Amino acid sequence: MYSSSSKLTFRLKIFLLLFGLVILQMSVMVWHFDSTLYKSIKHQVGTRALIQAKEIASGPALVEQIQNNDLSTLQASIDRLSKISDASFIVIGDKNGIRLAHPVKERIGLPMEGGDNAGALENGESYTSLREGSLGYGIRGKSPIYDNNHNIIGVVSVGYLLNRFDQWIEVYMTPLLIEILSVFILTLFAAWGFSRHIQNKMNNMEPEEIALALNLQKSILSSVYEGLIAIDRRGYFLNINHSARQLLGIEQDITYLKSRNIIEFVENSEIFFRDPLADNIKDEMFLFKEQYLIANRVAIFKQKELIGWVISFREKSDIEALTNELSQVQQHTDTLRVLRHEFSNRLATISGLIQMQRFDEVQQLISQENTSKQKLLDFIHQQIHLPQVAGLLLGKSLRAKELNISLILDPTCQLSPLNSLLNETELCAIMGNLIDNAFDAIQRSREGKAIVNVLITDAGEDLVIEVTDNGPGIAPDLIDDIWTKGVTNKADNQNHGIGLYLVHRYVTHANGFVIVDNAEPQGCIFSVFIPNNCKGK
Amino acid sequence: MDKIDVLIVEDDAKIAQTHSEILRQTARFNPIGIAETMQMARTMIKIHKPNIILLDNYLPDGTGIDLFRELIADKSMHKTNVVLITASDEIDTVKTAMKLGCFDYLLKPVSYERLQETLNRYLTLNTAMKAYDNLQQRQIDELFNIQLRDKHQQSLPKGIESITLDTIKRVFSQNIGVRFTVEKLVLETGISKTTARRYLEYCSANGLLSAENEYGKVGRPERVYVKRGDNIE
Numbered sequence: 001m002y003s004s005s006s007k008l009t010f011r012l013k014i015f016l017l018l019f020g021l022v023i024l025q026m027s028v029m030v031w032h033f034d035s036t037l038y039k040s041i042k043h044q045v046g047t048r049a050l051i052q053a054k055e056i057a058s059g060p061a062l063v064e065q066i067q068n069n070d071l072s073t074l075q076a077s078i079d080r081l082s083k084i085s086d087a088s089f090i091v092i093g094d095k096n097g098i099r100l101a102h103p104v105k106e107r108i109g110l111p112m113e114g115g116d117n118a119g120a121l122e123n124g125e126s127y128t129s130l131r132e133g134s135l136g137y138g139i140r141g142k143s144p145i146y147d148n149n150h151n152i153i154g155v156v157s158v159g160y161l162l163n164r165f166d167q168w169i170e171v172y173m174t175p176l177l178i179e180i181l182s183v184f185i186l187t188l189f190a191a192w193g194f195s196r197h198i199q200n201k202m203n204n205m206e207p208e209e210i211a212l213a214l215n216l217q218k219s220i221l222s223s224v225y226e227g228l229i230a231i232d233r234r235g236y237f238l239n240i241n242h243s244a245r246q247l248l249g250i251e252q253d254i255t256y257l258k259s260r261n262i263i264e265f266v267e268n269s270e271i272f273f274r275d276p277l278a279d280n281i282k283d284e285m286f287l288f289k290e291q292y293l294i295a296n297r298v299a300i301f302k303q304k305e306l307i308g309w310v311i312s313f314r315e316k317s318d319i320e321a322l323t324n325e326l327s328q329v330q331q332h333t334d335t336l337r338v339l340r341h342e343f344s345n346r347l348a349t350i351s352g353l354i355q356m357q358r359f360d361e362v363q364q365l366i367s368q369e370n371t372s373k374q375k376l377l378d379f380i381h382q383q384i385h386l387p388q389v390a391g392l393l394l395g396k397s398l399r400a401k402e403l404n405i406s407l408i409l410d411p412t413c414q415l416s417p418l419n420s421l422l423n424e425t426e427l428c429a430i431m432g433n434l435i436d437n438a439f440d441a442i443q444r445s446r447e448g449k450a451i452v453n454v455l456i457t458d459a460g461e462d463l464v465i466e467v468t469d470n471g472p473g474i475a476p477d478l479i480d481d482i483w484t485k486g487v488t489n490k491a492d493n494q495n496h497g498i499g500l501y502l503v504h505r506y507v508t509h510a511n512g513f514v515i516v517d518n519a520e521p522q523g524c525i526f527s528v529f530i531p532n533n534c535k536g537k
Numbered sequence: 538m539d540k541i542d543v544l545i546v547e548d549d550a551k552i553a554q555t556h557s558e559i560l561r562q563t564a565r566f567n568p569i570g571i572a573e574t575m576q577m578a579r580t581m582i583k584i585h586k587p588n589i590i591l592l593d594n595y596l597p598d599g600t601g602i603d604l605f606r607e608l609i610a611d612k613s614m615h616k617t618n619v620v621l622i623t624a625s626d627e628i629d630t631v632k633t634a635m636k637l638g639c640f641d642y643l644l645k646p647v648s649y650e651r652l653q654e655t656l657n658r659y660l661t662l663n664t665a666m667k668a669y670d671n672l673q674q675r676q677i678d679e680l681f682n683i684q685l686r687d688k689h690q691q692s693l694p695k696g697i698e699s700i701t702l703d704t705i706k707r708v709f710s711q712n713i714g715v716r717f718t719v720e721k722l723v724l725e726t727g728i729s730k731t732t733a734r735r736y737l738e739y740c741s742a743n744g745l746l747s748a749e750n751e752y753g754k755v756g757r758p759e760r761v762y763v764k765r766g767d768n769i770e
Contacts, residue, residue, distance in 0.1 A: 394632045
């Protein structure tokens with residue numbers, strides 16, 4: 001899926017980053033502490049060495065012993081001092097830097113090593129120095145020895161070897177190192193836990209996967225033809241796609257919408273918040289700004305807790321067009337088969353008639369089918385002078401033929417350009433819905449011949465439309481309700497969908513009215529009357 | 538009198554010939570040419586500027602309805618009346634053409650009588666059009682209506698039988714001032730509701746009755762028909 005170049009998972013990266021950072025910090029701290037400690041010990045030890053060197057150098061006994069060159073007494077007193085002191089060595093040298101006393105007896109009489117006597121022997125200074133001596137690397141305190149005449153007669157060197165330092169540092173560092181180790185282990189666990197927490201928050205996805213999912217979501221949202229809206233439990237927008245924005249006429253973008261509630265935009269938001277909240281809703285119609293939308297609602301859960309819904313919807317006419325198209329393909333196939341059959345029959349008849357030389361009958365037969373259609377065409381063309389309505393009636397006549405329904409246009413039909421509050425498109429919607437409704441009604445009960453009568457006339461002051469079918473009719477207790485929007489529940493009110501609601505709406509808008517009546521012996525009659533004498537329109 | 542130029546657009550030579558002969562039988566019409574393709578038709582329309590085009594929908598290089606659309610869209614083109622001829626299973630095309638507004642629509646095979654009828658209608662309209670200048674489609678429509686309605690008044694229109702009309706007239710004459718709904722008339726006469734509505738609307742349109750809309754009960758309006766003193770006897 002995502003690039004395999006980074007073998008490390010995101011979680012491991014987070015873990016390593018956190019862990020590495022803590023290790024680095026601790027290393028810096030330890031190094032700093034170590035070097036400070038070392039410096040401080042060096043300073044202390046140096047001072048100690050210097051003080052001891054000064055004390056020893058100022059001893060009058062020592063001066064006397066050197067002046068008298070009493071080396072064995074000198075050695076004995078130095079040995080005694082060495083035992084008391086914690087210094088690694090105490091060395092006495094004469095004014096030329098030749099050892100007079102030294103912890104190693106064999107080296108007495110040899111020059112002192114380190115080359116750091118000059119300051120004491122020549123300038124009479126006391127100081128510390130860090131040098132490599134015959135006993136090893138160490139810090140030394142140097143102090144000159146004066147006789148009573150203030151002449152430099154020798155030098156005292158008190159030294160601490162560095163391996164001593166290490167012991168002290170170890171003593172100070174051990175507790176620190178134990179602490180650091182525990183911090184290290186704690187960090188290990190914390191980093192591991194934290195990275196797991198983050199990964200869980202990201203649904204166990206890698207950042208690349210999340211980016212991909214996000215892009216995917218974006219492109220899916222924008223590519224689907226359906227309108228999609230995601231809202232949270234309170235109705236606040238989580239996401240919305242372009243189609244939804246178009247269908248609902250929302251112009252603001254999602255960053256603005258995120259702080260907005262769906263009810264500010266959709267007046268009929270019942271479908272969004274219907275109980276039971278956790279249930280999904282499928283293929284349901286709802287009215288929005290005079291267009292019917294078919295909506296689905298799917299609940300979104302986060303670990304069994306309802307956090308919101310996704311609502312998808314599209315225009316009813318879209319779905320209708322699609323289903324119609326599908327069913328028409330089937331019908332076309334059937335019609336073609338029937339046509340082919342009829343055609344070969346007719347050819348056989350014609351050929352028979354020609355052989356019998358009955359030419360008039362041939363002529364009649366050929367023009368028979370054609371004339372009925374031509375007559376329909378002529379009738380509509382001559383009576384209906386609104387092109388859209390004429391087209392609609394023609395289309396419905398054909399549709400009726402396909403459905404094996406005879407659609408009879410009343411011979412007194414006539415229609416001129418409208419003089420009403422109603423426009424031609426609305427008139428078409430009224431007629432189309434009434435006729436479709438009649439077709440539907442008839443198809444639900446197929447007994448005998450199916451007939452639909454259509455009358456439309458503007459001869460009088462009112463525009464009169466009457467559509468009659470011989471279907472099962474309407475139960476008397478339903479008659480009052482069919483105009484109301486009993487459409488949301490398709491299942492128990494299948495016969496009168498939104499079509500009639502629209503019809504009623506358009507008609508009422510144009511100051512007209514609709515009445516519905518039962519036809520005899522069966523079926524129902526829808527009659528529409530709309531004022532058609534508006535002045536100045 | 539001016540000759541009326543007719544262009545025949547038809548790819549089948551035999552059918553074109555037949556059309557041409559039918560046209561020649563009427564002295565007024567002059568078939569100026571036969572175009573077998575859309576391309577030819579375009580050229581001939583530009584050159585000859587025909588008054589009428591008999592336009593077959595099925596052409597080797599396109600459809601007649603598309604050519605018609607071009608004619609409407611192209612402002613520079615000569616405005617001409619189109620009679621669209623289609624096969625009988627192409628009613629959808631006619632539906633489209635109706636919205637565009639052809640002069641007439643004929644289904645194949647075109648019968649001699651029907652074509653004559655179209656030509657006669659053109660002559661009538663043409664004469665009327667000469668009377669007014671620059672008639673618009675809407676006015677033409679009204680012209681059509683006037684003709685139709687004139688015819689209605691002279692004799693009863695199709696669908697209105699004198700026996701039934703007389704029955705209804707009699708019922709209303711006996712009940713002057715009484716308000717009839719369709720149901721009531723059906724009870725009285727025994728005709729069907731659909732038929733009753735047709736006659737009642739016919740009568741009210743022609744002043745025999747007055748139609749009134751009653752909004753008595755809320756949500757249940759009614760249309761009633763009544764004969765008053767001032768209605769035509």
